[in-house]
Amino acid sequence: MDLAKEEQEMLSGRHGNAVRSSMNLLVSLGEIFGAKRLIDISSVQIAGVSYHNLGEAGLDYLSDLAKDGKVKVLTTLNPAGMDMENWKALGIPEDFAEKQIRVIEAFRKMGVVTTCTCTPYFVGNSPPSGSHVAWSESSAVCYANSVLGLKTNREGGPSALASALTGKTPEFGMHLDANRQAKVVIDVEAAMKTIPDFGALGHVIGNRIGNKVPLIRGVKKASVEQLKSFCASIATYGGTALFHMYGITPGKTAVPEEKISVSREDIDNARAEMTDGKDPDFIAIGCPHLSLKEVGEVAELLRGKHVKKEMWICMARPVMKDAEKRGWIKDIEESGAKIACDTCMVVAPIKGRFNVLATDSAKGCFYGRGKNDFKTIILSIPELIEEATK
Amino acid sequence: MRLSGRKVMNGSAEGEALVSSEGISFYGGVDPATGNVVEKGHPLEGQSVKGKILVFPAGKGSTVGSYALYDMKKRGNAPAAIVNREIETIVAVGAIISEIPCVDKIEIEKLKTGQRVRVEADSGVVEIVE
Secondary structure: OOOOOHHHHHHHHOOOOHHHHHHHHHHHHHOOOOOEEEEEEOOOEEEEOOOOOOOOHHHHHHHHHHOOOOOEEEEEEEEOOOOOOOOOOOOOOHHHHHHHHHHHHHHOOOOOEEEEOOHHHHHOOOOOOOOOOEEOOOHHHHHHHHOOOOOOOOHHHHHHHHHHHHOEEEEEHHHHHHHHOEEEEEEEEEOOOOOHHHHHHHHHHHHHOOOOEEEEEEOOOHHHHHHHHHHHHHHHHHHHOEEEEEOOOOOOOOOOOOEEEHHHHHHHHHHOOOOOOOOOOOEEOOOOOOOHHHHHHHHHHHHHOOOOOOEEEOOHHHHHHHHHHHHHHHHHHHOEEEEEEEOOOOOOOOOOOOOEEEEOOOOHHHHHOOOOOEEEEEOHHHHHHHHHHH | OOOEEEEOOOEEEEEEEEEEOOOOOOOOEOOOOOOOOOOOOOOOOOOOOOOEEEEEOOEOOOOOHHHHHHHHHHHOOOOOEEEEEOOOOHHHHHHHHHHOOEEOOEEEEEEEEOEEEEHHHHOOOEEEEE
């Protein structure tokens, strides 16, 4: 790789140990994946925040970098293993909480904005379209590339952090326009209405095409919330980093030859595949974290009702603060549902506490099964609230 | 026999080869506390990767796998070296931050479990000692 003088100095250790080891990681990756140079990035989203995933070794790794490392660009965090303020109410053990707080402190010491969310684009981490960024969190990567027009590879925790500490990323993969062209056309022949519909569409496409870039046609309209859910689903089931949705997303692509169609039956089958449980004992909304608009809808539906099952409403803390001013958090809490900021049902250590998860999230179904051995049910938000209050 | 590939992480190691025909997920697929493969139905299920020259086509699964490799190394349960057909980012990052010698672009079909193998990662060479 061709390194500028300043980059060589960073690699040599003149800018400290955290910069040296970060640079070493980025240059090694660049050489393996054929990058010719490093490029400047505008922002970072870091995964590997839950102590449940990091373990003691991961915490040591972060603490080492925090000795002299400082982030060079706006950097936000993925969800943690617990609500950083309200963890006791969610049943998180004290020893876990103590470790999780140390993880967040290590990030804070490096200058990271310690807002823990999978929707960084709702809390101010949203650079102008066309910017290069280094994001992890598969749903956010897919949203960044496809909906926001940003350019990022699917980073893991250590490489995203290395980019934050240097302001650089190796130029390969999604950073090069040639790799952002669609490889297959998906013709959607079913009307997409609800969030579970969009989740099911991501399930169908992801399973059929893996991580190829698709051009999706036939979707007439899609809200921010529907796109967010679709991104989470297609990235979970297919590993997709980027899609084009005709008339909706900003990217440009030629129309490829290979064509696949998706029928109503395919969507219904995917929804049926994600529902293998009944009588849920755990209801969770907010994977990915809710938008302010969605929190308002949930509050409206829960107002004056009584929730009879464990129910989590997951969102970023700044979104919660905003909703609080509108009285929506009070509506939700008075119903008996619990607000979970900074975390969600996917990353919190809740294996063994519940048997059947009901959610509106296709991604939530995948991890609920794979990680926590839950049976799952996919329903829309109004249906979930009916289930919780009946 | 000498097989020639590409350096991912430098260093050298010699040990017994443990060969998998399928990919490995280090997050959830291998227990860092023991080094045993725990993924249900995996060809290496129940076997330990600790101290082995671990040979498999490519990594798979969650990106948290990089931290899981690091965790194994810290606990002394990591493989001595990793040999892949085609590296991907999870194993590459894991090997680099954990300083586990690693090479890819190797014809892994030529390696058999139980063989004594030497990895010279700097020159991208894997040698079957016996």
